[in-house]
Amino acid sequence: MAVEAISEGSAKSDFWDGVRLSMPVVVASAPFALLFGAIAVDNGFSVLEAFLMSALVFGGASQMVGIELFGQHVAPWLIVLSIFAVNFRHVLYSAGLGRRISHWPVIQQALGYFIMTDPQYAVAEARAASGKAVGFVWYLGLGLPVYVFWVVESALGAVFGKLIPDTHALGIDFLLPIYFLGLVLGFRKRPLWLPVVMASAVASIIAYKTVGSPWHVSIGAVAGMLLAVILPPHHSGVGERP
Amino acid sequence: MSTTLWIIIAGAIATYLTRVGGHLVISRFENIHPRVEAGLNAVPAAVLTTLVAPAALSAGPAEWAALVVTALASLRGGLMAMFLAGTAVLILARQFVG
Numbered sequence: 001m002a003v004e005a006i007s008e009g010s011a012k013s014d015f016w017d018g019v020r021l022s023m024p025v026v027v028a029s030a031p032f033a034l035l036f037g038a039i040a041v042d043n044g045f046s047v048l049e050a051f052l053m054s055a056l057v058f059g060g061a062s063q064m065v066g067i068e069l070f071g072q073h074v075a076p077w078l079i080v081l082s083i084f085a086v087n088f089r090h091v092l093y094s095a096g097l098g099r100r101i102s103h104w105p106v107i108q109q110a111l112g113y114f115i116m117t118d119p120q121y122a123v124a125e126a127r128a129a130s131g132k133a134v135g136f137v138w139y140l141g142l143g144l145p146v147y148v149f150w151v152v153e154s155a156l157g158a159v160f161g162k163l164i165p166d167t168h169a170l171g172i173d174f175l176l177p178i179y180f181l182g183l184v185l186g187f188r189k190r191p192l193w194l195p196v197v198m199a200s201a202v203a204s205i206i207a208y209k210t211v212g213s214p215w216h217v218s219i220g221a222v223a224g225m226l227l228a229v230i231l232p233p234h235h236s237g238v239g240e241r242p
Numbered sequence: 243m244s245t246t247l248w249i250i251i252a253g254a255i256a257t258y259l260t261r262v263g264g265h266l267v268i269s270r271f272e273n274i275h276p277r278v279e280a281g282l283n284a285v286p287a288a289v290l291t292t293l294v295a296p297a298a299l300s301a302g303p304a305e306w307a308a309l310v311v312t313a314l315a316s317l318r319g320g321l322m323a324m325f326l327a328g329t330a331v332l333i334l335a336r337q338f339v340g
Contacts, residue, residue: 028322049246056254065293066253076249084256088285094264102265113261171332174305177297178312178332180290182324185316187287196284197291204292205299217292224288229281 011137018141025119026149032060033150035175036067037157042172043071047158054154058147059117061183062086068176072213082217093121100124100134108136115143192228200224304335 033054040050045067057063062083069079093116101112101124120143124134161172187193204220211219298309312328319327 031322031325045246049250052247053250053253056250057257059257061290062253062257065289066249068293070246070249076245076252079249080252080256082289083253084260085285085289087257087260088282090257090260091264091267092282094261094266096264098265110262113265114258116261169333169336171308171329171336174297174301174308174332175329177294177301177305178308178328179325180293181309181312182316182321182328184287184290184294185313185324186321188316190283190287192280192284193287196287200288200291201295204295208296208299213296216296217289220292220295221285221289224291225281225284228284228288229277231280 014135014138015141018138018143019145021123022142022145025117025123025146029060029146029150030153032064032179033153034157034160035179036060036063037154037159038161038172039064039176040067040154041158041161043067045070045158047155047162050158051151051155054151057083058115058150059083059087059090060150061180064176064179069217074213078218085221089118090116093118097121097124100128101136101139104136112136112139112143115140115147117143117146120146192231195231196224196228199227302339304332304339307335308332 036054037047037050040053040063041047045053053063053066057066065086066079066083069082074082094113097112097116101109104112120139123142124139127138128134184197200220200223203223204216207219208216294309298305301309308328308331311331312324315324315327
């Protein structure tokens with residue numbers, strides 16, 4: 001009885017520990033959730049579809065990319081492939097996180113991977129690096145608020161987005177390129193960043209002018225990746241964590 | 243079911259595969275080939291650049307000003323600061339140049 005009470009108390013404090021760490025992520029992602037909802041509706045999604053995409057995909061950048069391509073009437077398979085491509089970095093997180101949570105029951109692991117985002121991975125890795133165990137309850141405390149706010153704010157953005165009369169004056173049609181440029185610049189510490197960005201930029205512009213949209217996305221992305229693969233490994237600094 | 247719904251469901255499955263796949267697949271290998279790893283590292287910047295470059299090329303002065311300010315803000319702030327600075331400039335500039 002006493003032992004039970006103690007473990008229950010520590011689980012509770014573990015949970016709130018996680019919730020406390022989630023707050024900066026919740027605040028920082030709020031504008032993007034609202035933005036996603038508004039843009040989704042602007043690109044032809046219903047409020048329910050915007051809500052569902054946030055609830056099921058739960059990956060900000062990939063949702064933005066998906067919506068942008070949807071608005072450009074790109075073939076469905078290419079939209080799904082692009083979502084996959086943007087989220088592909090999770091494969092590396094997943095391999096890293098696996099070392100921390102492989103002792104959890106399988107159902108908990110399955111849920112843990114579902115709510116794994118960039119900050120979720122980063123904060124969990126930081127906790128593991130500080131010598132503390134990454135427990136399911138703590139992990140849930142960290143991830144659940146981010147998920148709930150993300151989904152609710154997406155729906156709010158979708159409802160609100162319908163009420164915006166002049167989306168051009170508010171710049172909504174060009175917010176995504178700004179957001180994506182911010183993301184691209186956020187990766188600038190990575191090895192080969194500038195050559196990859198230059199190759200992708202040049203290839204995507206040429207493809208955009210010749211082959212046309214949406215192929216410029218795949219062609220440009222492949223050009224940047226190929227460059228990173230072809231250049232000698234010592235340039236790409238692999239072996240370090242990204 | 244509508245095409246949109248299929249896209250959402252397939253996108254969700256594809257995303258979940260990336261989240262669980264690294265653990266299921268990559269952890270079984272002793273090590274990844276350095277060139278494959280270099281290619282994987284390049285994925286986010288490569289994909290995202292293709293969504294900026296052509297859009298920037300076919301845009302106007304208001305959009306260019308916003309992108310320049312976004313890039314400048316990246317020297318100091320995080321994603322949030324970049325985004326807010328770029329957006330503020332875009333909205334402001336569009337009041338004057340449409």
